[in-house]
């Protein structure tokens with residue numbers, strides 16, 4: 001199709017404002033997917049996405065739109081996640097587009113992630129098309145929200161379409177606007193090939209499949225290609241698009257978004273953000289890639305069965321293809337054996353990676369409690385970046401410790417400002433600013449330690465504002481804090497994987513909460529187990545897990561062997577995610593106790 005008839009766009013929005021629902025309607029309206037094949041959240045292809053009702057991965061589909069002017073247009077629609085942890089996926093999708101449809105919930109108005117996504121789109125020089133969604137709701141106030149978008153973002157909303165993605169109302173108008181207002185890709189089909197790799201995954205039959213946006217030139221099967229950053233060379237076997245089914249094509253030309261396969265087995269050869277060019281007529285320069293993302297949260301991942309270390313290593317490498325922001329390196333723990341220290345963009349990301357590893361690669365894993373990166377300044381004048389509490393140097397060698405802080409922007413209805421301030425204060429926040437946004441809402445700015453944000457801040461914020469507050473944050477720098485390492489001892493033995501770095505004034509409180517939580521989580525065993533929290537060898541909290549008296553088979557009076565078997569089986573199930581550490585059996589939840597303990 002003629003390049004002037006191509007439109008590449010993303011749908012961006014705050015979480016739950018209706019991106020995936022709008023994408024569903026667009027697929028229906030363009031007859032891309034037949035009604036009987038249509039399921040909701042069509043582009044959320046992972047089970048995990050459907051179960052949780054959130055988008056985790058970007059997803060690109062090609063569709064053909066018969067416009068009202070009688071002509072056909074080729075659309076590439078890239079659905080993107082809304083949660084702050086996955087903003088890396090959003091920025092990658094945007095680099096493959098010329099325009100963005102900005103969906104704003106007409107009942108909720110502009111939220112923190114709406115702004116964050118608009119800034120990402122502006123960074124990529126995209127044309128933005130504002131759309132007001134959920135106008136079917138009685139609480140929708142499209143006019144008020146339009147004014148808000150104009151004031152807060154500076155986008156002209158006089159012609160913004162008012163839609164209901166749920167019922168389909170006015171979605172056809174959005175498609176017309178895409179044709180009229182969004183630009184066609186500007187590349188040159190006769191220039192040397194430059195194709196941006198924006199995603200990839202591992203297919204056990206075809207090797208690595210790379211998703212590309214062809215910015216200049218044409219890409220065909222049998223072409224000899226080079227990945228410009230890694231230098232790897234291959235011969236293209238197949239090219240194609242997703243509709244969302246995979247369709248094989250003769251070529252991908254300038255402006256098209258699709259996939260290539262080239263029997264690539266070496267995972268290191270393909271990097272998201274790299275440019276593909278031809279070996280014979282190479283482009284002079286690669287395209288502008290992506291900003292490397294620095295993980296914010298780290299945790300250790302260990303196979304329950306130590307023999308599966310190599311499987312975990314392979315699984316992590318393969319998953320990284322599909323999740324470029326994941327980082328990992330080998331580490332060992334006295335308690336857990338060989339595993340990997342992994343870096344994530346946030347807790348939801350961490351949770352999703354762990355679950356994908358377990359589901360897609362059939363692994364049983366133990367994850368240790370998450371940590372941020374601390375800068376430890378030692379008495380010898382050197383600095384060490386520590387992402388694992390167990391690796392903290394002895395106290396006498398430490399001069400001081402700095403921890404990462406974030407600048408947080410919180411949008412909150414006026415009546416909850418007090419509650420929100422209390423929460424920020426409790427989490428060691430430092431007040432920066434409070435602005436009136438409109439008649440209803442205020443914008444609060446706080447400096448907060450990242451370590452406090454990543455744990456339960458989100459949940460606490462939701463509960464103290466009935467879900468009406470939204471948060472966006474970015475790292476602002478490091479600050480000195482009174483931090484200490486808190487060790488946990490089970491049966492007198494330090495369990496390195498349970499050590500955490502805590503704010504000194506919170507240590508007693510946390511120590512207490514942690515020992516109580518562990519007592520709840522660790523099952524009784526044949527002997528009594530003291531659970532202690534200690535700082536620098538000094539015990540600050542203690543409790544005991546009483547010895548087990550009953551055995552599970554005691555319930556099985558009579559000789560019913562099948563029942564007995566069932567019970568033992570059940571017990572084995574429960575044990576799957578247990579780890580024997582010294583003489584104590586510790587379940588997975590114990591390593592995450594720090595996330596679920598009740599401190600209030």
Ligand SMILES: Nc1nc2c(ncn2[C@@H]2O[C@H](COP(=O)(O)OP(=O)(O)OP(=O)(O)O)[C@@H](O)[C@H]2O)c(=O)[nH]1
Nearest residue numbers: 015016017018019020021054055082134164165166
């Ligand atoms: N009443 C009403 N509900 C809608 C409309 N559009 C979406 N919803 C509902 O809003 C919720 C969130 O919609 P999604 O499409 O999953 O939102 P999303 O923005 O894709 O969310 P993430 O992918 O998790 O970022 C779902 O329960 C939808 O059914 C609408 O026009 N009207």
